[in-house]
Amino acid sequence: MQLKNNAYRLNETLRGVETMTRFALAVLALASGVYTYLGVRGILDGSATFVFFAAIIYSAAVSVAIYAFWSFMLRFVPLVVSGIQRVGLFLTMAIGCVMIMAMSSWLNAAALAGSAALEQHMAVTLQGYAEDLDLAHANALAAQSLLPDVQRAAERFTALAASERESGALTGTTGSGSVVQLLSQMGSQMSQLETTITGSRDEVSGLFDQASTRLAAMRELVSTPGTIEPRSDQFQTEAVQLSALIAALQQTGVAASVKRASADLSAGFIAPVADGASADLANRQDQVMETVRASVAAQSAQLSQAADEILATPQVEQRRFVPLSSAEAVIRYWSDFIPSWAGAISIDLLPVVLVLVLMIVNDAMRNDAETLQEAENITAAEMIRAMALYRQMQQAGIPLPAETIDPPADRPVVEPLVAKAEIPDPNDTTVTPIDAAKRQRTDGPVRT
Numbered sequence: 001m002q003l004k005n006n007a008y009r010l011n012e013t014l015r016g017v018e019t020m021t022r023f024a025l026a027v028l029a030l031a032s033g034v035y036t037y038l039g040v041r042g043i044l045d046g047s048a049t050f051v052f053f054a055a056i057i058y059s060a061a062v063s064v065a066i067y068a069f070w071s072f073m074l075r076f077v078p079l080v081v082s083g084i085q086r087v088g089l090f091l092t093m094a095i096g097c098v099m100i101m102a103m104s105s106w107l108n109a110a111a112l113a114g115s116a117a118l119e120q121h122m123a124v125t126l127q128g129y130a131e132d133l134d135l136a137h138a139n140a141l142a143a144q145s146l147l148p149d150v151q152r153a154a155e156r157f158t159a160l161a162a163s164e165r166e167s168g169a170l171t172g173t174t175g176s177g178s179v180v181q182l183l184s185q186m187g188s189q190m191s192q193l194e195t196t197i198t199g200s201r202d203e204v205s206g207l208f209d210q211a212s213t214r215l216a217a218m219r220e221l222v223s224t225p226g227t228i229e230p231r232s233d234q235f236q237t238e239a240v241q242l243s244a245l246i247a248a249l250q251q252t253g254v255a256a257s258v259k260r261a262s263a264d265l266s267a268g269f270i271a272p273v274a275d276g277a278s279a280d281l282a283n284r285q286d287q288v289m290e291t292v293r294a295s296v297a298a299q300s301a302q303l304s305q306a307a308d309e310i311l312a313t314p315q316v317e318q319r320r321f322v323p324l325s326s327a328e329a330v331i332r333y334w335s336d337f338i339p340s341w342a343g344a345i346s347i348d349l350l351p352v353v354l355v356l357v358l359m360i361v362n363d364a365m366r367n368d369a370e371t372l373q374e375a376e377n378i379t380a381a382e383m384i385r386a387m388a389l390y391r392q393m394q395q396a397g398i399p400l401p402a403e404t405i406d407p408p409a410d411r412p413v414v415e416p417l418v419a420k421a422e423i424p425d426p427n428d429t430t431v432t433p434i435d436a437a438k439r440q441r442t443d444g445p446v447r448t
Helices: 002-043 048-079 083-167 178-223 228-251 254-265 279-311 328-334 334-349 351-371 374-377 380-396 433-445
Strands: none
Touching: 002 048, 002 083, 002 328, 002 334, 002 351, 083 178, 083 228, 083 254, 083 328, 083 334, 083 351, 083 433, 178 279, 228 334, 228 374, 228 433, 254 279, 334 380, 351 374
């Protein structure tokens, strides 16, 4: 009787929650449709009327499909007991879940985290632009490292020219001759190269300040609350301007110019004719100018090597900001929005839990019902007839089945409420009181 009571209570409970199950399923389908509408509206193009009706129709179709699919699963899966058929239904349910996620869940995620994903896309792009700006600025200033060498070379040539003019330190003869002219020429060329390198510093600084201003404006657009679409459009405008400034910053590098100038020092070296009054002075002048030629060649090779190292630095590749829709942004940066994806999928697939619960409860009811199958099928009239036949068989001395339990002796004998039944064959020990009662109900009252 306890098993019977459990099965009865489970059945009554299922009937009680049936309305709640339908209501919950309808609410889940409606919620999924609403978020699907928001997701679809963000990716459709066209007039406002077209976008509205197209999104409404699609979201309504998704809600109906979800409600119908899970209604079928809730109805049929708990009733199927065959292993192969149940596996088939589970496979069908898995295919349906994949289709629901394909047509609804990713749009739900786009509606839940679309704005945040677009801000994430802008933040990642902003970080890339900041790295490009720093690299371009470093490349533009790399030529400044050559400035000390150029300054020392210019000062050395200028000092040698002054010493030769005043004391004849190189040729032993004072005055302004060919050696002084050559040293002054080399010092002047080095000073011009120094001016070129120094002048580029101001231009690089100005471009970097402008790019930093654009970068600050982009950073503000990322962090400012509000509607994401206008901020994204303004961010794209700022990104175009910043790309132009980074490209201009790369063009201000003077490493290539320094390399060409240093090569000209050696290749374009023109020594003046010795103008000494005597052959000995002219010979000394030629020797000094040859020494100057060797010094200029060494200085040129050193500057060319340093410039080549600067030019070998990788250049900044041109970066473009590619606008994304909310759905594309959510898919690209899905790992950053796992909670949103979990919520979007749970809205669509939560009825799986309800299906499993109903399946387990129905299995438990079937097990209880199989245990009391005979008791569930007998009526009250059959029970009364069975008790009457049981007492008659006792009085007649007919052997009873071994599992039959005699009623207590002190229980009062209840007179049969029906006509006396025909006493079965004494040799037929397979007849039970319940079988005799069923036979009596089928064939009619048996007269003795």
